[in-house]
Amino acid sequence: MADAITADTAPARASARPAGSGDLRLRLRQNAGLLGAVALFVLFYGLYNLYHPRGFSTQVLIQNANEILTLSLLAMAQTVPVLLGGLDLSVGAVMTLVNCLASHLVAGSPAQIALGIAACLGAGAAFGFVNGCIVVYGRIQPIIATLASGAIAMGLALFLRPKPGGKIDADLSWAMTNALSDFAETYGLFEDGKAAWFQPVAWIPVPLLVLSAFALLVWVPFRRTLTGRTIYAIGSAEGAAYMSGLPIARAKLAAFTLAGFFAGAGGLFLAIQTSTGNADIPQASTYTLNSIAAVVIGGTSLLGGTGGAIASVVGALVLRAISFNFRIFDVPPLLQPLVEGLVLLAAVSLGALRALRAKNRLELFR
């Protein structure tokens, strides 16, 4: 019998490739969520700048950059566990914990400051690692494990800063929250930032550089390591990942460690920006919830497996850009929370369009 069947069966194979999809179109289709987010951002941020008296100016850019950095870092932090198919409800608390820690450590001689910064980032990563251990070896679901560990982080933060206070090196604060030129000026680099070659880049806000650094020097390479790949694999199908001999435990630990690291970085910058530590419980949960919203708006699936930290940054930008507009347009103050809520609801519901379009309802259950 077999012989009869070896005649050309190409038509059958056609089903393998969805009707005429070039690789580009494939990529686009696979990143539809992100594209939507970018469009939203362009819309909101464009409006904001168009109507802002000093729209598209450096000051405005600097101010915005300062405002988005912490949330963006937390969005990146949230992304990693989400890719795993979990959630990290402790990012806000870890941010706060590190924020309080920084208010003790990041001051004094340059050496001390450098050490303090390292310690803060280390602390964030360490806490994330502990989360990872609870999840991997305790086999407790991430969402609930981090709900609990978040409370613990909050407690520690309150021990460190029963009430707001502390100090961060003033120069550092100023240098980190302004344009590159001010940075150079503060630390007397490049002829106090007057160097000719330096001018073209002098206007760039430092926070944007920091963000890019974390994205391009930490996330992008990590994503291309085996461990990074494994995180996606686990989010997609943990059993299969294990069967394929992937380092499950390592990947999970790495994911939460990285989350802690990014969250810590967020806390550190918050400290630098505000030059204080403040164990503010509502603020912590605000950031946690916003980080989740950012991840979703960025098009990363809460089921894990698809998406990325950069997309989540865009999500964070969208969130911020929404509230920017309240400072321009005259929305009655007591209606602002309502409008904000409605826009958020609409933004996160964009994904629904897919559900409504799906012609085979089984596809909805992925």
Add this chain to the structure above:
Amino acid sequence: MNALTVQIRPDTKPILIAAGFILVILGVGTIYTLATQGAATLLSPAYLIQQLQTGAFLGLVAAGMMLVILIGHIDLSVAWTLTAAAMTATAVGGPWAIPAGLGVGLAVGLLNGIGVAYLRVPSMIFTLGVNAVLRGLMVAQTGGFAPQTAATDAMRFIGAERVSGVPVALVVWVAVSLAIGVILTRTAFGRSLYAIGNREAAAYLSGIPTRRVTCLAFVLCSLFAALAGVMLAGYSTKAFQGMGDAYVLPAIAAVVIGGTHILGGRGRYMGTVVGVILIVLLNSVLSIMQMPEAGRQVIYGGVIIVMLLVYGRGERATS
């Protein structure tokens, strides 16, 4: 042996452990009071009754939350559902107060249900948005219309009164609990919840109306939250902004401590009841011991993790 009870037998262990831990809490608290007041006030019926009364509000919220968690979802909008229901009830006032409050619950539940079941937005995030919208509505309403906020007598009655020493709130909680117990074990709806929580696609292809069931679960969740709100307003004689904030995470914690699997599909209602009592007592004892906020947070988180570790580590993705 009935297939279902067989299926949930392992879920009984957490309940027993949690119950044991409740005794530990009471023990520790009593030692403290003995040391400071020289009296074991925590064991007095008066104190316990009062804890159950205040526990009833959390109990109702947790009950609804459990239904949603069972199908593998979560409802973060209960905080402002509760508040909105309470504020609407007092604003409407009169005989229609309570129905109005519950009406709010119904509406919110439908909205959540449609968003999650029909639009298939992840519940985590959709309910978050709905919560924000409700908050916005309440702010606008308070600012705009200065609504009446005094609880009606009927609300006072179900929230605060006692009949022959038994708080009405407690009675309501017990009644709701019995109802849910039966629903979960003895009705198609209850079974469908477990089925969906385990594998929605299979449930759907088995001809279970998954979307309607999901919707209904969210409606019930919001309804119970609304009921809790109306009763809470009765208890504190008035409705006020943010009165629900203290209920979301404790409700989730109670459900999970009660042994319900956070990803759905497994769990017994009894566990949620025990979890609620545990959380309420824990908070109360910490408050009595004048534990500083920092300590509270640490203990709170520590308890949850330790409990779950004691329950035994979850199984892996593959056998």
Add this chain to the structure above:
Amino acid sequence: PKVVSGPGAEPGCFKPWSGETKHMQWAKKPGPYRIAIVNGFVGNTWRIQMIQTAKAYAEQAGMKEKIKELKVVSTGTDVAAQLGAMEDFINQGYDAIITIAVAPDGFDRVIRLADRNNVVVVPFDNVLDTDKVMQVNEDQLEIGRLSARHILKELGSKREGKVLEVRGLPGNSVDRDRHLGFREVMGKEAAKMQIVEIVGNWDDGTAQKATADALAVHGKFEAVFTQGGSTGTVRAMMDAKHPFVPMAGEAENGYRKLIAKHANDGLKGLSYGQSPGLVAISMKAALSALEGNAMPQLISVPIPVVDYTTLKAGENFWPDLTDNFFAANAFPACGVNISAPEIMGKDAKNTQ
């Protein structure tokens, strides 16, 4: 701004905090002015009432013509967003920015920018730990002190037994100061009294539950000092059939109603007010500064306080209005006389 020597404008209204309080003066700017109010958290009655007050005050004759634009935003409990909003308004060229800080620190950068652009920043209610800006507040330490004095007065000669202290939001400077003031006096005059401390978060629900627990365990208290959620505190005592005792608490209308109702049964209450009306005084101060007047760096607003003897229905409390709003809202000395019902009584119009 340059530091000048006092006295400043309208000392009756803009009362310097103390003798040492320095005065500041900004370059005079031509009016009318653009004013922005950057609020933080919005989800409670006090904040809503504050916003309403601000809008009502801006409409009043004498103010209206001085104010070209009043913009109010609420950034939520997110310091980054609040800082961002303030800096944004500086960039937009607003003349004055009035704010309730979400944290007592961390505004150095904004202040620096404000000074560069000659913008007047006025924090009130939750003030900043800095002397670089003009601030408006009531003396929280004093509030704690006078609460203690009231209680001791009402207790007569009794100086032992337990006193319940219901605190506010942990970590908040207002909570801290009131607590310190209270303890200062109690420590001096009634060292023997045992003070039981619980956390009420300035929220009726929390206060009620915490009080109920405390009552269940400690049985009897001689007096109560509650920082907020006062209504909840009293309700808990009534539910527990605890006898009424001398008490000091916030200015919620509901609490004042209860005092009026039960004063004779022993609820010898004092009600001080951290008034949402502070926003009006802050606006007034900002305008005055923009007009080039010398202003005290720290303005102490007289604490509006009433007790069971001075309560008057329709004047400092309103039996037929809701419990939640804050009754103390008028400051005659400053010509700020927006009585609470005036704004909380209004309807949809004033959200527009």
Add this chain to the structure above:
Amino acid sequence: MSPFLALSGISKRYGGVRALENVDFACAPGSIHAVLGENGAGKSTLIKIVSGVVQPDTGAMTLDGAPVRFPTPAAANRAGVVCIFQELSLMPDLTVADNISISDPPRRLGLIDARAQRRRAEALLARLGCEDVNPQIRVRDLPLSRRQMVEIAKALGKDPRLLILDEATSALTAADVEQVYRMLARLKEEGTAILYISHRMHEIEALADTLSVFRNGRHVETFAKGQRTNRQIVEAMIGRDIAAQYPPKPERPRPPPSLEVTDLGWAGRLKDLTFSVGPGEILGLGGLDGQGQKEVLLALFGVLKGVTGTVSVEGRPHRPGSPADARRAALALIPEDRKTEGLMLPMSVGDNLVAASFDRIAAGPFIDADRQRRAIDEAIRRLQIKVGDPGDPVSTLSGGNQQKVVIAKWLMTQPRLILLNDPTRGIDVGTKQEIYRLLRELADAGAAILFYSTDYDELIGCCDRVAVMYDGRIVRELQGDAITERAIVASALNIEQEADPAHG
């Protein structure tokens, strides 16, 4: 030739169940070794032990004569033991290329080299004649048969010394199977040892050099190719003689249709199909995999949106909006993938059985415990499901028994029109035979049956008529004696019958 891998005295229990009992087993390099056995015989368990997924309770393993232990699949892979599992081990959200090189992707400077990875994928797929599969596409978007090919390519990529295929061909079309045969032959030349598990006798015949039969967790016997007749082999497997595998087809005039489908269309994947089935009839759906057969079933069952054309069941127009509607119209669907679509794996066998019949076991609003128990026992008895206690999680059953649970669940609803999507996938001869008989019984009892299968023998053996599909159309409807392997294959490839058999 000395054995490459040898097991001695291996035992494995799962709670009460004895999955393997003191098994000795060996396989040699350069030969294809088939493992046969009923569902639940212990084949997969054996494989899982060899490949490090589960640990044996007792017993020892030697590789090239040296004792070994594989704590994880990774360890086994390192030793050159590569397994293609019965349950696919692909990551649906990753691309084909990612999946193929998942465990050790080509790297530059420690970072994954996407381009090299892609080239690698293309090369491996080419070896299987799957040039058409785009390495950049997500596995999610591939039909099951292609996924299995990717799975195989992935295994090849680890250049195994011992390759294990656990029913790796169960969803493959005959054409793909042919490709796999070639690949295996090549590997055999190169001296790879191959363990091959399948329930398809003709595959075994075509491939195996050595055969081992398992029964109830015991290793019954091992013998060289050709030493036993099929009949003897099957006997050894199920411990009894099986008469004719397929029940006789009743000779009767074609009944009036109870399901009538006219111009059925959907999203360009189904193109105006017209067919009908009558009570007592079994209509087979044939053709290469992925020609729209599944979609037909899903469309009838109310899963697909935007279906065009008219469908009527027993005269009444039929437009189900959901499986719930379909069920009310007395339809039943045995879905493609029992693990994700047929069963709630963690739930008990009992709960799974009643999942479609709450209305039947309920008295008023409440579920009646006795009725439920009776219904469950009845179902287990009727299909002879091998289960300890109805309270056990269904996940603990072997593949075949799990499939029986799915079928039993639907029989409980007393359907009038039964849609089967490859119901015998991964099911042993004995069980298959039971199912064939069952289908015929149901048909004789007046049910109309629509039966899609990737196995031609089945279609020929069971069906009164076979509609062969190609590219979303019914290209040919065969009846009676016209239903032959050649006829089906020819129309499946959409080539006229005269076409001479290709090389191979």
